[in-house]
Amino acid sequence: MLHFPGPEQAGETSMKIGDAAVFRRFWYVAMPMARLAEGPQPFSLFGEEMVLWQAADGTVSALEDSCCHRSARLSLGELRGAALACPYHGWEFNAAGQCTLIPQRPEVAPPASARVKAYHVALRYGFVWVAVEDPLIPIPALPEAEDAGYRIIQEFHEPWDMSLFRLVDNWFDLAHVAFVHRGTQGDISQPVPPPEEIEEFDFGLVSRAVVPIANRSEGKSYTGIDSDTTVRRRTATWWAPNCRKLHITYPNGLQHIIFTTATPLGDKRILFTQFCIRNDSEADIPAAAAIAFDRRVTTEDKIILEATRADVPIMPGEKPEQGMPQDRAGNLARRKLRAIVETHSAPASVPEPATA
Known part of the structure; x- marks a missing residue:
């Protein structure tokens, strides 16, 4: 078991993100790239304490945050060209983690x-991404992020008190819109969601649907559509376990693409990161209007999701939750997570017989 430290909630028996080592083999956002300009930064993922730092030549590294000499935190150290120096005795380490200088013995390698x-470390979309072990899949490619006809608007990077698996459920849940989002785009008088088309790929799912929504005053400033109702042509792509691209096309041609990713900080705590990509300009719709609307929508989700349990019944033998036909995509995502655990988890080691 790989539960994060912390008290267990009574009655929770199903799977949590820390239960399977395979989830260490995916990319997770650690922090905005701009943070590295402030100096070495500490970060923790799956119980691994890291230091993220950027050398003078721009190389970014993620190293164990503990000097091999006397275990001082390297995140308290200082940058020296291509090296990171320990604050305790000045030992210097390169981007690969090798000590290159012991000041007390400068004549000896x-x-x-x-x-x-x-x-593993990578820079993408304005963020530093890390993986504890060899990643099974690359960071999702977003063609629109490289297209001159689109702009990227950074939105949120903050901790939320919920399970990553519950957030995945929410990403596919069309049935909650009428209720949870009644203050922004939902219509509680129409609780039955539209049908969706679902397809699977090796490490994820794609869901497509045309979703009627309410278009209230804040929504009008966000979409540029004056009518009180409109529709969203929606394509949701999920890369297990933690990335979702929600590509929304409105009748006026506006494309609002939301990319969300979650980094597990604990059994019931994530780092929620979101940005949007749009095919309009600041003169058309100010970035502040897009951020304000998405903030209201995500806050509506956050209130509900932070009240859910950390554990999710994914594996065989775990007591299932009640369901309905509209849970199909979410249930497929849970089965996809189960398949990842079953396929990529190392078999349990068998202890050697004791000898006299």
């Missing part, structure tokens, strides 16, 4: 054993 663990 440090031994190969003088090194700290290095983690």
